[in-house]
Amino acid sequence: MATVDVRILATEPEILCELRALDKGTKAADADLKFRREVTDHQLRMAIEERTSGYRDLILGLAFSKTGLQGG
Amino acid sequence: MIPLRARALEFRGASPASAEVIRVSLSADRPAIIKAQEGFVVGTGPVPEGFAWYLLGSVDDFQRLPIDARAVIAPAQTMFLGQGDVIAVDPLRKAIRVLYRGNSPYNHFLLTERCNNYCLMCSQPPRDVDDNWIVDEVLRAIQLVRRDAVEIGFTGGEPTLLGERFFELVQAAASHLPGTALHILSNGRRFSDGEFAAKLGAIGHHDLMMGIPVYSDLAHLHDHVVQADGAYDETIRGILALKASGVRVEIRVVLQAQTVGRLPHLAQFIARNLLFVDHVALMGLEPTGFARANMESIWCDPVDYAHQLSAAVKTLSGAGIRTSIYNSQLCVVPADIRPYARRSISDWKQTYLPECEGCEAKRECAGFFASVTHGRSRAIRPIVGAS
Amino acid sequence: MILSLASPFQRPVCRVAKFREAEAFDSSANAAYTMLPWRFTALDGNDRYVATNLVGEHLVLDRETIGKFARQELAPADPAYDELKARHFLIDDDTNVAVDLLALKVRTKLAPLANFTALHIFVVTLRCEHSCPYCQVSRANNDRGEFDMSRETALKSLDLVFRSPSPALKIEFQGGESLLNLPLIKLIVEEAKRRNETARRELAFVVATNLAVLDDEALAFCKAENILVSTSLDGPAELHNANRPRPGRDSHERAVDGIHRARGVLGHYNVGALMTTTSASLNQVKAIIDEYLRLDFGGIFLRPLSPYGFAIKTKSYAAYSRERWLEFYFEGLDYIISLNRQGFDFIEHYAAMVLKKMLTPLQTSYVDLMSPAGIGIAAIVYNYDGTVYASDESRMLAEMGDQTFALGNVHRDSFEDIMLGDALLEPLTQSFAGSVPGCSSCAFEPWCGADPVFHHATQGDPVGKKPLSAFCTRSMALFRGLITRMEADDDVRALFEKWANRA
Numbered sequence: 001m002a003t004v005d006v007r008i009l010a011t012e013p014e015i016l017c018e019l020r021a022l023d024k025g026t027k028a029a030d031a032d033l034k035f036r037r038e039v040t041d042h043q044l045r046m047a048i049e050e051r052t053s054g055y056r057d058l059i060l061g062l063a064f065s066k067t068g069l070q071g072g
Numbered sequence: 073m074i075p076l077r078a079r080a081l082e083f084r085g086a087s088p089a090s091a092e093v094i095r096v097s098l099s100a101d102r103p104a105i106i107k108a109q110e111g112f113v114v115g116t117g118p119v120p121e122g123f124a125w126y127l128l129g130s131v132d133d134f135q136r137l138p139i140d141a142r143a144v145i146a147p148a149q150t151m152f153l154g155q156g157d158v159i160a161v162d163p164l165r166k167a168i169r170v171l172y173r174g175n176s177p178y179n180h181f182l183l184t185e186r187c188n189n190y191c192l193m194c195s196q197p198p199r200d201v202d203d204n205w206i207v208d209e210v211l212r213a214i215q216l217v218r219r220d221a222v223e224i225g226f227t228g229g230e231p232t233l234l235g236e237r238f239f240e241l242v243q244a245a246a247s248h249l250p251g252t253a254l255h256i257l258s259n260g261r262r263f264s265d266g267e268f269a270a271k272l273g274a275i276g277h278h279d280l281m282m283g284i285p286v287y288s289d290l291a292h293l294h295d296h297v298v299q300a301d302g303a304y305d306e307t308i309r310g311i312l313a314l315k316a317s318g319v320r321v322e323i324r325v326v327l328q329a330q331t332v333g334r335l336p337h338l339a340q341f342i343a344r345n346l347l348f349v350d351h352v353a354l355m356g357l358e359p360t361g362f363a364r365a366n367m368e369s370i371w372c373d374p375v376d377y378a379h380q381l382s383a384a385v386k387t388l389s390g391a392g393i394r395t396s397i398y399n400s401q402l403c404v405v406p407a408d409i410r411p412y413a414r415r416s417i418s419d420w421k422q423t424y425l426p427e428c429e430g431c432e433a434k435r436e437c438a439g440f441f442a443s444v445t446h447g448r449s450r451a452i453r454p455i456v457g458a459s
Numbered sequence: 460m461i462l463s464l465a466s467p468f469q470r471p472v473c474r475v476a477k478f479r480e481a482e483a484f485d486s487s488a489n490a491a492y493t494m495l496p497w498r499f500t501a502l503d504g505n506d507r508y509v510a511t512n513l514v515g516e517h518l519v520l521d522r523e524t525i526g527k528f529a530r531q532e533l534a535p536a537d538p539a540y541d542e543l544k545a546r547h548f549l550i551d552d553d554t555n556v557a558v559d560l561l562a563l564k565v566r567t568k569l570a571p572l573a574n575f576t577a578l579h580i581f582v583v584t585l586r587c588e589h590s591c592p593y594c595q596v597s598r599a600n601n602d603r604g605e606f607d608m609s610r611e612t613a614l615k616s617l618d619l620v621f622r623s624p625s626p627a628l629k630i631e632f633q634g635g636e637s638l639l640n641l642p643l644i645k646l647i648v649e650e651a652k653r654r655n656e657t658a659r660r661e662l663a664f665v666v667a668t669n670l671a672v673l674d675d676e677a678l679a680f681c682k683a684e685n686i687l688v689s690t691s692l693d694g695p696a697e698l699h700n701a702n703r704p705r706p707g708r709d710s711h712e713r714a715v716d717g718i719h720r721a722r723g724v725l726g727h728y729n730v731g732a733l734m735t736t737t738s739a740s741l742n743q744v745k746a747i748i749d750e751y752l753r754l755d756f757g758g759i760f761l762r763p764l765s766p767y768g769f770a771i772k773t774k775s776y777a778a779y780s781r782e783r784w785l786e787f788y789f790e791g792l793d794y795i796i797s798l799n800r801q802g803f804d805f806i807e808h809y810a811a812m813v814l815k816k817m818l819t820p821l822q823t824s825y826v827d828l829m830s831p832a833g834i835g836i837a838a839i840v841y842n843y844d845g846t847v848y849a850s851d852e853s854r855m856l857a858e859m860g861d862q863t864f865a866l867g868n869v870h871r872d873s874f875e876d877i878m879l880g881d882a883l884l885e886p887l888t889q890s891f892a893g894s895v896p897g898c899s900s901c902a903f904e905p906w907c908g909a910d911p912v913f914h915h916a917t918q919g920d921p922v923g924k925k926p927l928s929a930f931c932t933r934s935m936a937l938f939r940g941l942i943t944r945m946e947a948d949d950d951v952r953a954l955f956e957k958w959a960n961r962a
Contacts, residue, residue, distance in 0.1 A: 037522075044529040045498070045900045052496040055558070059496070059513060062562035063569070192478055289545040291554030295484035305556040312559060330481070337545060344516060344820055345560045366478065386953065390960045391819065 004031045075148045076170040083163045084134060086142040091162035093171065093212040094124055098155045111159065113150050125161055127153065127168075144168060158216045160209050171213040172224075176418065178255075179217070180225035181210045183241065187230040189259045190299035191285075193328055193363035193370050198229055207237045214244045223253040232262035239271055246277040253279040257324075260284035261303055263310030266317075273317030281350065282314055283322045287331045289341035297330050308346075315348050322351040327400075328370040332377035339384035343391035352388050354381060355416075356399030356438075359447035367447060374404040375451040385409040402437045404449045417441060430454045486552035487535040487544070495557060497548045499525050500902035502939055508902075509942055514564040515817060515905025516546045519946050568822050568905075574625045575878075578838035580851060581616060581647060582633050583608045584640040585843055589669055589705045593737055607640050608843040613647050615869035616841035621654055622874040623839075627661040631689075633851075635843075638668045638677050648684050665689050669703070670717025671710060678724045688721045690714055692732040692754070694740060694747035702737050718754060727755075736762055741783055744791035748805075752798075758806030761791050763933060781929045785936050796944070799954050810955070811962035813937060816906045818959040845869040847877050903938045 004026060009016040019031050097110045100120040111125035119126070119136045126143040128134065129150040137143055144161060146168055153159070158172035172179045183206060187198035217224065224245065232238050245254045254277055263269040272280075284307060287297040291304035314321050323342060325331060331338070335354075342352060356374065357363055363370060374381075381397070388395040389412065397405060398416035405413050416438050423442035428434055431454035440448065499510045499520075506522045520528075520539055527533045528548070533540055535551075543549050547557040585606035587594075620628060630651060632644050648664055655662045664686040666677075681688060692714055693699040699711040721730045732751070734740075740747060744761070751759045763784055791807065798805045812823045840848040845868045848854040853864030867877040898904050945952040 040526075041499075041501075044526065048494065048497060048529050049900070052494050055493070056496040056513065059558060059561045059565060062558070063565035190478075290541055291544075291556075292485040292487065293481060295553075296479070296481040299478060301484055301486075305554050308556045309559060312563065341545060345564065347820055383953075387956065390957055392960060 004035065006035065077167065078146050078149060079165065079167045081166050081168060082131070082145045083166060084137075084143045084145075085140055086144075086161075086163040088164045090164060091160045091169075091209065092124070093158060093160050093209055093216065095216045096127070096153045096155065096157040096159060097123070098153075111161065113153050156218050158213045160213070169209075171209070172217050172221075174218050174221075176420070178223050178225060178418065179221070180227045181213065182228060183207065183210060183226050183231045183238070184229035184234055186233050187228060187259075188233065188261060188300060189230065189303060191362065192297055192299065192330065192366050193326055193357060193361075195358045195361040195363055196227070196229070197361045204234075204237070207234060207241065210241060211244050214241070215248050217249060217252070219249060219251065221249060221252045223255060224249065225255040225257065227257045230259055230262075231256060232258050232268070239275065242272065242275050242277055242280070246275055250278060253281070255281050255283060255322075257283045259298065259303065259307055260310035260314070260321075261306035263313045264306040266313045269310065269313035269317045269319065272314070273319050281320045281322050283324050283353070284311055284314075285324045285326065286311075286338070286342070286346075287325060288334055289337045290334065293330060293334065297326075297328075311346060311349070320350040322353060323349050324353045324355060326355050326357060327372070327374070327377060327381065328357050329372040330370065332372050332380050335377065335380040336383040336387065339387035343387055343393065347391060347393065349393065351394045351396065354384065354395070354397050356397075356401075357447060358399060358441055359444045360441070364444075364446070371447060373451070374400055374449045378404065378406045382406045382409050385412050399438055399441075401439065401449065401452060402433045403431070403453050403455050404451050413438065415439075425452055427452045428454060430456065432456055484553075485535070487540070489552040491531055492533070492535075492540075492544075492549040492551040494528075494531070494549055495547060495561065498900060498902040498904065499529075500935075502942060507946075509938075510543075510548065511902045511905055512547050513561050513905070514547075514568060514820070517817065517902070517942070518542055518546060518548075519942065564820050567820050570822075574627075576623045576837065576839045577625045577627055578629050578631060579616075579620045579623070580631045580633050580838060580840040581608065581613065582635070582840065582843045582854065583613075583637050583643050583647075585635040586639045587634055587636040587669075588639075588671060589636065589703055589710065591703045593702065593735060606635065606843055608643055608841075608845075610643065610646060612841070612843070612845040612869060613643055614650065615845065616847075617647065617650055617654065619839075619841070619847070619869060619874055619877065620651070621658050621660075622878075625660070627663070629663045629665065631665040631667060633667045636669055636672060637666055638672050641677055641680070645680060648686070652684075663687070668717075669710065669714060670721070671705060671713040673717045673721065678721060681721075682724050686725075687729050687731065688725060689731045689733065690718065690721075691735065692718070692750065693734050693737070694743065695750050698739055698743060698747070701739055702735065715754065732756060733760055734762060736784065736787065741787045744787050745794050748791055748794055748798075752803075752805065757804065758808055758811075759791075759795075760808040761788050762809065763788075781932050785933065785940075788937075789940055792940070792944075796951060796954065800950065806958050806961065808962065810937075810941060811958035813906060813941060814955050814959035815962040817938075817941070818956055823962060839866075841869060847872075903935060906938060907934050 005020045005022055007018040007020070009018060017035070019028075019035055021028075021031060094109060094111045096113060097107075098113050098115070100112070100118065102110065104122050107120070107122040108124055110123055111127050112120065112123035113127045114129065114133050114136065119133075119138070121138045124142070126137055126141050127150050128137075128143055128145045129147050131145055133145075134143065144163075149159075149168060149170060152173075153170070154173065154175050156174040157170065160169040160171055162168065171181065182196070184203050185196075185199040185201060186203070187194075190198065214224075226241065226245075231241075234241070242254065242256075245252070260282065263272070285298070286294065286304075286307060288294040288304075294304040294307070295301055311321050311323075323346065325335070325338065327335070339352075342349065357370065359367060359371075385395055385397065386409070395412055396416075397409065397413040400413055402410055402413055410433075413436075415436055417440070421442055422439045424431075424434060424437075424439045425448070428437075428439070431437070433455040496513045497510055499508045501507075502509045502519060508520055508522055508525045509517055510520055510525060510528075511517045518539075524533065524537070524539045527537075528539070528543060533543070540549075544551070544554075544557075547561050550557050620630065630647065632647075634640075637644065644666065651662060651664075664684065665688070666681060666686055667689045670688075670690045680686070691703065693702045696711040699714065700708050703710040718730055718732065732754075734747060734751075748759055788809075792810060795805055795807045815821060815823045838850055840851055840854050842848060842854055842857075846854075846857065847866045847869060848857060849864045849866055856863065857865055866872075866880060872880075898907070901907070941955065945955055
């Protein structure tokens with residue numbers, strides 16, 4: 001569920017992110033922590049995808065070139 | 073315990089030539105042409121002429137033999153040899169070897185003593201010797217095996233180290249024993265070469281099962297058990313290649329200190345990755361050979377791994393994989409998985425303990441290896457009542 | 460079984476062999492590990508994450524471990540390392556056979572696609588004597604033959620059925636009330652069996668019926684032809700009758716009576732029941748489950764209500780929120796788990812199908828949970844008028860006037876036009892969950908389905924914006940709910956494993 005709205009203010013060399021709570025129950029500290037986590041997680045996901053894309057292609061290539069064994 | 077080999081025997085009338093593989097007859101009444109290929113077990117009755125060999129229980133029987141008969145005195149063997157058994161008579165080594173027994177449901181042929189694994193618990197420690205002559209002997213024996221035999225086995229050593237001759241042996245079993253199942257014990261590594269696997273598949277044996285050990289879901293733990301770096305990946309690739317070539321595969325797991333800890337993980341690994349295998353055998357330790365020497369580091373009392381065994385059996389059988397427990401006594405197998413325990417130790421190797429007195433499950437129980445007096449669970453007790 | 464004959468050769472004096480310790484074989488620390496494709500998604504607010512590999516094998520890890528692993532900083536001595544390695548998240552100097560095994564598992568998951576289509580639904584009539592407000596297809600008056608499938612349409616449809624490469628073909632008769640057109644069902648069964656003498660498929664038939672008009676003739680026919688019966692049972696009498704009005708207000712009584720009679724003739728396991736969830740169901744999940752228990756069913760399928768047909772027209776879809784359905788679902792699931800704890804074997808089929816994807820290398824054939832989408836591939840619908848739809852939901856959409864997923868007509872179009880036309884291939888390709896933004900980085904993607912018909916119906920676009928999608932919210936909550944329960948309790952894990960293998 002969305003709890004905050006994010007505005008990105010790109011003013012070189014800085015990028016400012018502005019968080020606005022969507023409901024009154026949201027605490028600033030929580031929202032900040034959550035947002036930072038999301039950003040880190042996203043960066044990790046991108047790094048993983050980049051590092052593993054070679055093996056993804058290799059495995060999918062193998063998968064479509066070999067005979068399947070585990071019939072349903 | 074039946075002595076299947078004997079050395080330092082006394083031979084008569086035989087030149088020290090190389091070994092002959094012959095069929096055994098207890099019956100005196102055989103066509104002459106057949107007699108010339110068989111060995112006669114001399115009993116109390118009259119001794120007919122014309123057999124290739126005579127097997128004697130006692131030196132006193134010599135005088136009853138035809139003139140110029142070739143004979144060997146093998147008291148222990150004449151006691152149990154039966155009609156149609158196959159033996160190798162080896163005057164050079166002054167030995168006879170019982171290769172096949174007609175009244176035993178399973179007969180295994182050792183194909184080589186060489187092996188590229190060196191398992192901590194090997195019951196048949198490998199030797200790096202040139203034993204190619206064994207193949208010739210087994211090839212000959214296969215032709216003499218009763219054609220109504222239910223199953224024969226090939227074991228080692230590692231049979232696939234024989235290369236082309238391995239296929240020759242499988243082909244012989246396929247051709248000469250068209251109604252007989254063939255079970256081969258192999259570490260599977262050689263089959264990681266897909267062509268080697270395809271060649272086996274191409275023989276098209278009518279009822280072949282490859283028994284291949286997988287000891288862990290983690291490569292280095294498997295490699296440790298078999299004492300060979302890189303064995304795990306080769307074995308797994310071998311299993312994949314065999315199945316891709318249409319060869320049936322049984323996974324064999326020996327239950328010992330190194331394997332029981334991750335047994336549930338291994339079961340999950342098999343269910344997830346190797347769901348297409350045809351059988352999984354979870355096998356109690358046979359404490360002979362290296363197993364005996366390494367007992368201290370490999371022994372785990374079955375009562376101490378009961379929980380892991382139970383979890384593994386449920387995972388495997390739940391996934392629809394045929395699963396068996398071998399060599400385990402029913403009283404140390406948790407009640408809920410007892411139906412998976414097989415009476416796997418054959419009669420002639422099997423025994424029970426005084427503690428087994430009064431046990432109601434004795435008839436279904438594998439019992440113990442008679443030759444071994446150590447490596448027994450502290451929890452052996454009679455099963456009484458429905459418990 | 461296997462005895463190792465003592466060596467026929469002289470046994471070597473057992474020289475004390477030099478055995479090496481386990482560490483000597485562990486090369487994992489020799490060089491950095493190589494990550495294989497994997498994804499992670501938060502499980503709950505307690506810093507726990509779900510990580511899945513390329514084929515959906517999962518681990519629950521804490522945030523710190525996730526970060527370390529992703530940054531190539533996880534030490535081989537870390538207990539998580541072995542678990543990640545055994546589940547093919549990484550390869551290292553020790554082993555790389557994971558690559559072969561993953562390829563095989565990918566192939567296994569996708570293999571059923573080559574054998575499309577297994578389920579063929581024949582809408583033999585739209586007529587029905589019930590007037591259920593949630594009915595997802597338009598119904599018509601009982602006596603109007605214009606809503607019956609014709610003989611010609613049936614035969615043309617059978618032509619297509621036998622063009623499917625699937626080795627197993629299941630023909631399901633639906634309505635309306637299918638038994639109101641029993642003569643056509645008889646014709647189709649007879650003709651299909653005749654064709655199968657040469658086609659040699661594994662052929663099965665199912666009649667979906669409300670049982671209210673089940674007479675001895677129909678039962679004898681099902682018995683003679685080995686036809687399974689599938690019926691609707693929404694719960695206890697009051698709920699069922701409120702959901703399913705018919706003249707006499709006796710739908711429940713007739714269904715229960717029909718179940719007993721059908722079991723008596725066809726055998727216990729050859730009669731199945733499906734429930735539909737309505738807003739009236741939401742506060743009585745236990746009573747609904749108890750009704751299934753009372754009638755001696757081995758399980759229940761706690762279904763979400765789909766947003767089609769009269770369900771949308773009458774606003775009954777909007778009448779309760781997705782959160783309320785999830786509460787209903789998990790209350791039911793927990794009740795069923797507690798039944799199993801008491802030693803009572805009872806299965807929740809929705810969970811079982813999801814768990815099959817999570818815990819086994821196999822794929823489920825449940826249309827909603829397939830990616831590429833199951834439409835056309837898992838099931839195909841031949842409507843009474845000869846129109847072919849990609850799924851049951853597609854025809855419901857069409858009854859509302861939206862023909863997007865109409866693939867063609869048996870009288871006009873060839874098998875190739877229908878199965879290889881843009882109407883099917885476009886949404887299939889677009890919705891392949893592996894390549895949809897928002898899905899491609901989701902750890903649950905390997906378990907999830909692409910549901911292009913749902914997203915088209917609710918958002919006007921077969922792909923859908925995931926964060927707004929009720930399908931996504933429901934699925935995410937389902938995956939999290941199942942994992943949380945497994946993680947907390949080994950008995951539940953064992954039960955779930957059992958369900959996964961039975962689905």
